[in-house]
Amino acid sequence: MPSILEIIGPAMIGPSSSHTLGAMRISKFAYNLNDGVPDEVVFYLHGSFQDTYIGHGTWLALLGGICGLKTDDPQVARADEVAKKIGLKYEYKAVDLGNVHPNTVKIVTEKSGVRHEIIGSSIGAGRIKIISIDSIECDLDGEYPTLIVENQDVPGALESIINVLSFYGVNIATMQLKRESKYLHKASAMIELDSTISKEILERIRNMDVVNSALYVNAIVEE
Amino acid sequence: MNVNRFKELIEICEKTGEPLDKVVLHWEMLDTGLSPEKVLSKTRFLFKVMEESYEKNKGKTLKTLVGLTGDNAKKMMEYIPFAFSGEKVFQAATIAVTIAESNASMKKIVACPTGGASGVVPGVLLTLKKYGVEEEKLVSALVVAGAIGKIISIHASLSGAQHGCQAEIGSGTAMAAGAAVHAMGGSPKQVSDAAALSLKSLMGLVCDPVGGFVEVPCVKRNAAGATLALLFADMAMAGVQSVVPLDEVIDAMDKVGRMLPESLRETGKGGVAATPTAKSIIDAFSKKFKMET
Numbered sequence: 263m264p265s266i267l268e269i270i271g272p273a274m275i276g277p278s279s280s281h282t283l284g285a286m287r288i289s290k291f292a293y294n295l296n297d298g299v300p301d302e303v304v305f306y307l308h309g310s311f312q313d314t315y316i317g318h319g320t321w322l323a324l325l326g327g328i329c330g331l332k333t334d335d336p337q338v339a340r341a342d343e344v345a346k347k348i349g350l351k352y353e354y355k356a357v358d359l360g361n362v363h364p365n366t367v368k369i370v371t372e373k374s375g376v377r378h379e380i381i382g383s384s385i386g387a388g389r390i391k392i393i394s395i396d397s398i399e400c401d402l403d404g405e406y407p408t409l410i411v412e413n414q415d416v417p418g419a420l421e422s423i424i425n426v427l428s429f430y431g432v433n434i435a436t437m438q439l440k441r442e443s444k445y446l447h448k449a450s451a452m453i454e455l456d457s458t459i460s461k462e463i464l465e466r467i468r469n470m471d472v473v474n475s476a477l478y479v480n481a482i483v484e485e
Numbered sequence: 486m487n488v489n490r491f492k493e494l495i496e497i498c499e500k501t502g503e504p505l506d507k508v509v510l511h512w513e514m515l516d517t518g519l520s521p522e523k524v525l526s527k528t529r530f531l532f533k534v535m536e537e538s539y540e541k542n543k544g545k546t547l548k549t550l551v552g553l554t555g556d557n558a559k560k561m562m563e564y565i566p567f568a569f570s571g572e573k574v575f576q577a578a579t580i581a582v583t584i585a586e587s588n589a590s591m592k593k594i595v596a597c598p599t600g601g602a603s604g605v606v607p608g609v610l611l612t613l614k615k616y617g618v619e620e621e622k623l624v625s626a627l628v629v630a631g632a633i634g635k636i637i638s639i640h641a642s643l644s645g646a647q648h649g650c651q652a653e654i655g656s657g658t659a660m661a662a663g664a665a666v667h668a669m670g671g672s673p674k675q676v677s678d679a680a681a682l683s684l685k686s687l688m689g690l691v692c693d694p695v696g697g698f699v700e701v702p703c704v705k706r707n708a709a710g711a712t713l714a715l716l717f718a719d720m721a722m723a724g725v726q727s728v729v730p731l732d733e734v735i736d737a738m739d740k741v742g743r744m745l746p747e748s749l750r751e752t753g754k755g756g757v758a759a760t761p762t763a764k765s766i767i768d769a770f771s772k773k774f775k776m777e778t
Binding site for chain 1: 516519524527530534550587589590593594596597599600603606628630631632634638639643644646647660696697698774
């Protein structure tokens, strides 16, 4: 059941929780994935996002999110000026992402030569669903700090990753597992955590033999 | 405490003698784990933001995203002393339109319960404050509004895309009417009567925004919501009861919402959105912003 605070709130920048708040949260997820403002960003708009990105202010909300603004910061209405000041290069393109929610955006970022790509949907009342991170399918709402691991599909791989987390006293909230390729022995794990993890823990996981790559995204926190 | 009906909240109030807002805060604690103090302080914060968005934007000509509204609140404010419907009612309508136009201009507002219907509850609460109701009473009234909205969201919807405008302006009006009764010192039963009368009056209201944007007719419907809420609060305080109880009205609203065709659920394809004037406005607007692939 929802909290009454979600019913009589939140404070946000208008005009529409799905077109501004939700869009901003998706973009904030990309900001967190980059651990800061990227150098370049392209927003690929699908469906209703594409039709109404000006009239609903979605373009500014997306830009505000990737610049790291808070979701109730009045500067969101002038996010184009904020982006200009930071020196962020940005672009909007139309795209057909197929059978996804009408309010969906693909965000491609580049920061210091590292490219990331996420796809997220704004599913109503400001809630979001991240459905893909760097081409790995997922189902995340951005409410937990999340560890995304591509690991070798061998016995004990997952156990050793979890052991590292438990060694540092980090509790796991939920976990989504997927086999990426049986032939290449590749699998992925999306691990939602109850607390944040330090760069040290992330590095330790990245250096494990069974881990091909690991990403970390902080929760989209609003106070 | 597995509560999800308004009837149950009234029963608990009657059994324990506790006021409605206290019972709601306990329900909230059992449901979400948030302490009553925490919920109350966050509610107080939301009330402050409502006040701020009115104070910052009142009397101003605002530039909305599509430009279909933006100076109506200013016109209304100047007319308050002349309003035949009465100063208080017209004040509430003016506050509601101020906040709705601010929302359409990408200003900071409180989505109570949504961006499109964000003017109704503050329209009522801030008018009560102007005429002497204490702020703490209004904060507890906002808690009560939250309970009404929560029950609607559990059994029906608060989204125009799902259930039409009856779910947005309709729910906002029910929340505001119930909150007003609570602030005026009415009983929990009277709170539910005011909310039920509101929802019944707006039952079936379609969501038909021109171009799909939150401007026409959304902004002016906020004025309708705020004035109706005050009317039904007064009727409930006078002892008028809703023959059909609130919980059943909510179920009826849910069924009506499910029957609404897609064209009348925020798609901008039916109702006033499908009129020749609306179409020509939107053609002109979208020509200006064509996107490349």
